[in-house]
Amino acid sequence: MSFTGQSATGPEESTARPAAASQRGLRRAVVVGGNRIPFARTGGAYTKSSNQDMLTTALDGLIARFGLQDERIGEVAAGAVLKHSRDFNLTREAVLGSALSAETPAYDLQQACATGLETVLGLSNKIRLGQIDSAIAGGVDSASDAPIAVSEGLREVLLDLNRAKTLPQRLRVLSRLRPKDLAPDAPNTGEPRTGLSMGEHQALTTAQWKITREAQDELAYNSHRNLAAAYDAGFFDDLLTPYRGLSRDSNLRADTTLEKLATLKPVFGKNLGAEATMTAGNSTPLTDGASTVLLASEEWADAHELPKLAAVIDGEAAAVDFVHGKDGLLMAPAFAVPRLLARNGLTLDDIDFFEIHEAFAGTVLSTLAAWEDEEFGRTRLGLEGALGSIDRSKLNVNGSSLAAGHPFAATGGRIVATLAKMLCEKGQVDGRPARGLISICAAGGQGVVAILEAL
């Protein structure tokens, strides 16, 4: 078999351990804090709230927490995956509706489920380069208030009708309309090139890596248990603003048990040769919500007497050729993480907290299985053997998407704020700053990963 992997080290940085960011003459970008609204299951408390409502509300909570009323922030970036065409300037409109200075610029970003983390990385880079001193990253999604488009047939007729000049021309255009053209076109989670839903794609990967039902249910159970414990301990008190009657994520089932999870019927992968193992319990439900993260240079945070929770050290994006099944749709982080670690001269053992987004329990477990696999390490990552295994007690210790839910673009902000606070609380480990790794998979076979460190 020829070598067709994604080398963990790029050609331009082959042997020498690359310099850390601070040694490259860049200043640090720090996470000051975050704010989100509780995530709500679709059709629940936020059914009538738009993306702009939720993003503005999360933003206003952040502004209130850190005293940013009328403050001109360097730049705000956020996005939504399910987005109405009228929301082309969603983030700027949210800024205008917020208590920030109207002179705060903003832009929208969209990279499927990696949107939120990518806004953090892009803005951190601007801070590190000295282009801006402060920034707010974020994301929002509503599966309840999703855009519905007209059918392709009706759209073409309407556009041609607009161009038609005479009555006969208009009638001719209208005569092309067929009853089926009146059916609306709703968004779905299907991949455009394969027609398979994300869950069906993951079912293929889950089966390929032989992930058991029991292992998936256990991961889901831990997610609920950890998130509930974090809420009970007051961990989210300064990370969250209640909204529309919710003060906790509505998907959280603090009283769920492995027995209850074991009773659920599989929903994905039912027509594969392998046993179907993916249920509604070990897959994330559609969710509504928004999150924001305040980023700054250390000087700006000090001047405003604001906390500095953690530094954004580095980030990496990867993509896989999933279309004909070379890799699983959601497996890009399996390639991004080894490259990111190598560039920073780190191994999995140097990480104190792993935040691996739980799109499906199977996604997390397939990624870990790939890292533990000798052959995958050799043939796909270009390593001498397996990348390694992680200490499971360091994984998603305050819960993740299986319990909290996953409003696509809002997940990155949730994880960054959560991890930054955990790193700040942890402080030092073995005489070095505590270190966390974030891994987020995304539609289109993409993934974005990042490293944060305590200060």
Place this chain on the structure above:
Amino acid sequence: MTAAQPVILGGMPSLSKLYVNAAATAARRRVLGTDAGTTLPPCGHEVRGVQADVGNLTAYQHLVGETASDILPAGFIHALAFPVSMSVMNRDDFPLPLLGMVHLANKVEQHGAVLFTEALDITSWAENLRGHRAGTQVDIVAEVRRTGEPGARWKGTSTYLAKGVFLPGIDKPSATAPSTTFSAPDPTALWQLGVDTGRAYAAVSGDFNPIHLSVLSAKALGMRRSIAHGMYLASRALADVGAVRGESFRWDVAFDAPVLLPARVALDITSVHSPAGAWHHSGYVAWNPRSGRRHFSGAVAAL
């Protein structure tokens, strides 16, 4: 507050019943020639433990251009308190005919945010019965407190005119008010209001006054076409001023020519800041861009 303790009502009065009752009272007074005297009711009305409906709140916020946050917009509180005020104007001893009264002006003081989750006590009374060159005017005051708190979070004063009603013992103002000629500034915004604007606001405010609902129902009450609710227009202007107003502010509006639907309305908002840069107030004025007639004007100011 009036001297007498308010009458505590068992629940929120129904606006539709109040409108029907007002029509019946008007007919009775016309037929029997009875009148309700020349003084205001000695006491107000109060409803306790009022809770906003969150679905209604979201619809209201979207209609007037506010973010659907958990904070009740000042205009939404007006709509929430309106049935209590209507019940005062519907009392047998209220001296003016309720139907056909013209909303001249409105003043609101908002003292801190009110959340939709909070239970509210709403008190309303009538005061300041006085003459007007075209009839008799009266102030209907409403106060909204968080249940269990003494201080008002919101206080609104609505001034209404009963056109052509002159009560014995109440003098007309001697001079007619000087009508300043209005010259329209350059607009900062242009609103397109469809024919359904009145119905849409009626649905979220519960105020199904026929003059706002349709051409026919408006004509029945002597209007050429249906007209936009004054509080809808003022609430949109308040939303347009935006988050700079903070959680405590004064908001007033004076109504001139009614907005006949459908309409294009031109708006100018001018904000004034202190030398130190702090927001002081935003004045607004709206007019018909074709005729140049002023529809309403007012200001939102820091408290």
